[in-house]
Amino acid sequence: MSFLDQLNAWLAEPNRWSWTDKAGVPYRTLEHLRFSLLALAIAALLTIPAALWLAHYRRGAFLASSAVNIGRAIPSFGLIILFWFLASRWELDTTFWPLLLALVALAMPPLFTNTYAGVVTLEQETVDAARGTGFREWQIMLRLELPLASPVILAGARVAFLQLIATVAIGAIVNDGGGLGRYIVDGFAVGAQGYGAIFAGGLAAVVLALLCDGAFALITRAATPRGLALQNARRD
Template identity: 75%
Template sequence: MNIIDETVKWLGEPNRWSWTDKAGIPYRTVEHLELSVLSLLLAALLAIPAALFLAHYRRGAFLAATAVNIGRAIPSFGLVVLFWFLASRFDIDTSVLPLLVALLVLALPPLFSNTYAGVVQVEPETVDAARGTGFREWQLMLRVELPLASPVILAGARVAFLQVVATVAIGAIVNDGGGLGRYIVDGFALGASGRGEILAGGIAVVILALLCEGAFSLITRWLVPRGLSLPRNPHAQS
């Protein structure tokens, strides 16, 4: 039996399309997305307000540049293993928390650096005009700089989310979850008989990543104020 036949056979197994059984692709997809979205939201809550504040007052430029470099240098697998090892060393539950912390660390740099870059490149004349009409500093940040920087911020969120989606699959190596990556890890554990499961799991992760990319394109069109386009900036990740 070739690998295609093995994959088709695996996909046709009982409960493979169940929403409630752990063997089901829908169940694992929801698990994958829940962890990915949670990680992105937590990272956004930590990174965006801090970067918005620092960029408004033109502080933390070195921190923003460092975030870019860190984001490009951090090895995803190394982070997952590191936090799993630390959690197991200190008798902390390793089922979700180590992977969640690793995903958070991966998502922070692009969100922080893109928010900072987007706010810094807002035209000073626009900010001064709003200030002249009586806007307070917090109003300038939330009602002027944040909307104008939204294309760059969303580009950073897209980079962060796709990296997180890919890393959740890797996380299946060290925890019982791992979303769709569970199939890849379990397939390797079966040896030659798991080739179909490995291929199906890999295809599922790729399809999910493509769907997430398309979803972010729609979200960007919906959230970005009309007339704004994504500006070019060497510190922004897109």
């Protein structure tokens, strides 16, 4: 059977477009997004408040720079295997926790560094003016620094989320999850007869990443304060 025949046969399977069957592309796409969004949300809760506080008081510069290097050095597959091994030893659910913990660990460095950088690069005169008008420190952080740094923070979230989309697919190697990566792993398992599934799974993951990237661009544009957006437009 030729590659095109394999691909057509794979696409034509009756359960391929099911929202409830594990073989369905919609089902696996939602699974892919669910893991990615959950990991991003947990990583944001763990890093953004801490980075915002440290940046406001100009502390933790070494921690921020270290997070950059750690984020570049962490091997995605190695993390998944490590957490899978630990979950197996502790008799935890290996179909969920290893992949989720690995994803959270991967998303934390860009979120932390971008939040920190977004706050410390703000003009100090603006912060001092807010303090002079009677704003308390927590009000400055939440009402001034966080909104003004939001484009940089969202840029970090964008990088982190695309990395998560790519990494979720690897998770199919160690469990039944893995979203769209399940098709790639299953395709390799059957050898030459699985080229159609491998191509379809890879293409679906790429399309999903491009759509998510476009969605983050729109979110960033909508979340950027109007005055800051006009200022950036004038600079351009």
